Amino acid sequence: MASEAEKTFQRFATFGESSSSGTEMNNKNFSKLCKDCGIMDGKTVTSTDVDIVFSKVKVKNARTITFQQFKEAMKELGQKRFKVKSEDEALENIYKLMEGKDPATTGVTVSDNLHPLDPMSLNPYCSSLPSCPPGSLTLPTV
Numbered sequence: 001m002a003s004e005a006e007k008t009f010q011r012f013a014t015f016g017e018s019s020s021s022g023t024e025m026n027n028k029n030f031s032k033l034c035k036d037c038g039i040m041d042g043k044t045v046t047s048t049d050v051d052i053v054f055s056k057v058k059v060k061n062a063r064t065i066t067f068q069q070f071k072e073a074m075k076e077l078g079q080k081r082f083k084v085k086s087e088d089e090a091l092e093n094i095y096k097l098m099e100g101k102d103p104a105t106t107g108v109t110v111s112d113n114l115h116p117l118d119p120m121s122l123n124p125y126c127s128s129l130p131s132c133p134p135g136s137l138t139l140p141t142v
Contacts, residue, residue: 005074008033008098009067015103024064027054029103034077037098045081053077 010022012033017026025033034040034050053076057069065073078090085093 004099005095006067008101009070012103024066026064030054032103036104037101039077039081039094039097045077049080
């Protein structure tokens with residue numbers, strides 16, 4: 001049975017990667033995990049720290065890390081994030097931050113107002129089609 005940390009790893013590893021099996025994670029998703037779970041706090045652990053640790057644990061020419069390498073990375077980040085704790089306590093605190101977390105999708109905008117065959121729906125100055133005055137949109141000639 002997979003641990004909670006491994007389940008979180010798999011959820012982030014497959015995020016935005018339709019071909020991913022969840023066994024390996026790229027740097028983009030690793031950074032997202034660190035940010036979304038609060039491991040990266042901007043003070044003791046920055047995005048630069050996360051990138052450096054990722055590069056350190058991965059195989060030389062690889063672009064992804066395995067769960068085993070991920071655990072090594074979490075040990076390093078744990079020591080940096082929780083300096084006064086022992087290595088085991090720091091790792092435990094890192095895993096607590098990750099517990100039950102899913103990739104956040106805030107800031108992702110999906111518009112229901114666009115209609116592929118209606119050029120009026122592309123007018124950024126009209127909030128809804130019925131209120132747009134006729135002729136308020138001039139399309140450039142090509």
